[in-house]
Amino acid sequence: MNIQVIIPMVIFLAIIFFIGFWSSKKLESSTGGFLQEYFLGGRELGGFVLAMTMVATYGSASSFLGGPGTAYTMGLGWVLLSMTQVVTGYFVLLILGKKFAILARKYNAITLIDFLKVRYSNSKVVVLLAAASIIIFLFSAMTAQWVGGGRLIESLTGMKYTTALFIFAVSVLVYVVIGGFRAVAVTDAVQGGVMVIGTLILLIAVIIAGGGVPNIMQDLLNENPNLVTPYGNEGNLSAAYVSSFWILVGVGVVGLPQMAVRAMSYKNTRSMHRALVIGTIVSGFIMLNMHLIGIFARPIMPGIEVADTVIPLVALKILPAWLAGIVLAAPLAAIMSTVDSLLILVSSSIVKDVYINYINPNATEKKVKILSFGVTTLLGSIVFLLALNPPELLIFLNLFAFGGLEAAFIWPVVLGLYWPYGNKYGAIASMITGIISYIALHFYNSAYGNLFDIHTVVIPVILSLLAYVSFSLLINKTKYIF
Amino acid sequence: MDPRFKIAHREALIGVALAIVHFIWWFGFAYGLGSKPVEEYSYILGFPDWFFYSCIMGFILVAITVIVLVKFVLKDVSLEEEGDER
Known part of the structure; x- marks a missing residue:
């Protein structure tokens, strides 16, 4: 492998490490309490960082390697589908918005579960159910992402998968644990x-390389006219299916804990306003660019078998080596930025939501500190071991985890914020219904094809809404004063 | 009720409204123009018309809308407990 490709990546990793050390210095000098600093950055994020961390957390290995790969196979229809993610750029912050940030401060909430705990009258069931789903689902998502990271380094450098994964794991662990x-x-x-x-x-x-957009479109038309329609290469990408991604990767993202926690981390409303603009533009720009790259690569490099390798292969073919190195740091960056967020989130769930809430509420600051570092390191090591024997199909695992969490959390979070009659019975029913119906429907859909021709996430989200509303009204109906 | 919540509720509704309009635009152009036979597509900057309007123009218009909202509609409030509106 060309050394010129590797140099930009090494520089990239060096910058990342530097930020880790800088953050750990800030952590030591902070006065706001260790937990708030370590798990929420002291609620001091500015607009640019807030926007970027939301976009980057969401733009993961699946959207960065799998997504363009699928666009390569399916054509413009998949680019259309990917553009449903633009909505996340403004939707999460506008919906959770100021009320979530105000209440999080008022409740002194550091995790999403802290918020749920206060909102749903200190219900132990709500907290443990929520913590369990975060830990289980995001753990599986993390493993898939680590596999993606290892595979990427493997394909770029020619190292063995194990070595590549090890490098990836150490890089991420160092800056997350210390910073x-x-x-x-x-x-x-x-x-x-x-x-x-x-x-x-x-x-x-x-x-x-393709001779301009009109030329590329002509090549695609000559190969298979379906590639330039919204219906996919075989004409079987239905409008209902593509539209259902508005729930999965668009509005449903509001329910993802890794997104929600960011909506309580910003400094003031000016940061939030700036993040709305930057987030919308950047998410749309990245999505459009990388999926177009996938489809445009088709006439230049026909016949790529493994979809995930489209981006690395095309970059190495058409760019000078050093530039390819810079470009290929991008998917690596995408994977790292997702993994790091999941790691810190799962760690916060274990330390704050489970340990401090129920095992040892009087833990000293020093103990909490050691535990936070320790749990984060341990989690990373377990994920590394799991990723050594990688499960198949990156996108599959990833979407399974995200869809399940969306179905579980969207209503307890959103209606918990805006509907005074929502109560803990509704929240519990909603989480259980969301997760169980998601898993059940998932197996049904993989056996018999998608029910109603829509993505698995839609029906569980509707069912969990019904469960939330009916249980809140039926059992112990009370009006919550915010 | 906390006056800041009134502002927050209004802005959340704006978010819902924007998403609905965004969806209609995205869906309308993609499947309105895209369901024609491929031979009848016209092309703008090399892209099929359905894609250009639905994904490229749609994205640009949404971005502009968000900028306008932030500049003229959304209000700054204090997030702290004791703070009043600035």
Whole structure:
């Protein structure tokens, strides 16, 4: 493997490490309490970092390697589908919005579960159910992402998968463990920047290599006219299916704990307003760029078998080596920025939501500190071991975890914020209904094809809404005063 | 009720409204123009018309809308407990 490809990546990793050390210095000098600093960055995120960390956390291995790969196979219909993610740029912050940030401060909430705990009258069932689903689902998502990271380094450097995974694991662990949420958010901002620049360079290069957009479209038309329709290469991508992604990767994202926790981490409403603008533009820009790269790569490099390798292969083919190195830092950045967020979140769930809530409420600051570092390191090591024997199908695992969490959390969070009659019975019923119906429907859909031809997430989200509303009204109906 | 919540409720509704309009635009152009036979597609900057309007123009218009909302509609409030509106 060309050393020129590796140098930009090493520089990229060096910057990331530097941010980790910088954050750990800030952590030591902070006065706001260790937990708030370590798991929430002291609620001091500015607009740019907030926007970037939201976009980067969400733009994961699946959307960065799998997504363009699928666009390569399916055509413009998949780019249309990917653009449903633009909505996350404004929707999460506008919906959770100021009320969530105000209440989180009032409740002194550091995790999403802290918020749920106070809102649902200290219900132990709510807390433990929520913590269990975060730990289980995001753990599986994390493993899939680590596999993606290891595979990417493997394919770029020619190292063995185990070595590649080890390098990836150590890089992520070091800055997350020592720097906490602030390191995660600030490195996300750098990683987001790398993604914007990387995808832009590669898009321009692909368009030039393909002889301009009209030329590329003509090539696609000649090969298979379906590639330029919204219906996929075989004409079986239905409008209902594509539209259901508005729930999965669009509005449903409000329910994802890793997104919600960011909506309580910003400094003031000016940061939030700025993040709305930057987040919308950056998410749309990255999504459009990288999926167009996928489809535009088709006439240039026909016959790629493994979809996930489209981006690395095309970058290495059409760019000078050093530039390819910069561009290929982008998918690496995408994976890291997702993994780091999940890692710190799962760690916060264990330390704050389970340990401090129920096992040892009087733990000293010092003990909490050691435990936080320890749990984060341990989690990372377990994920590393699991990722050594990697499960198949990255996108599959990833979406399974995200969809299940969305179905579980969207209504307890959103209606908990805006509907005074929502209570703990509704929240419990909603979480159980969401997760169980998601898993059941998932197996049904994989056996018999998608029910109603829509993505698995839609029906569980509707069912969990019904469960939330009916249980809140039927059992112990009370009006909550915010 | 806390006056800040009134503002927050209004802005959440704006978010819902924007998402609905965004969806109608995205869906309308994609499947309105895209369901024609491929031979009848027209092309703008090289892209099929359905894609250009639905994904490229749609994205640009949404971004502009968000900028306008932030500049003229959304209100700054204090997030702290004791703070009043600035």
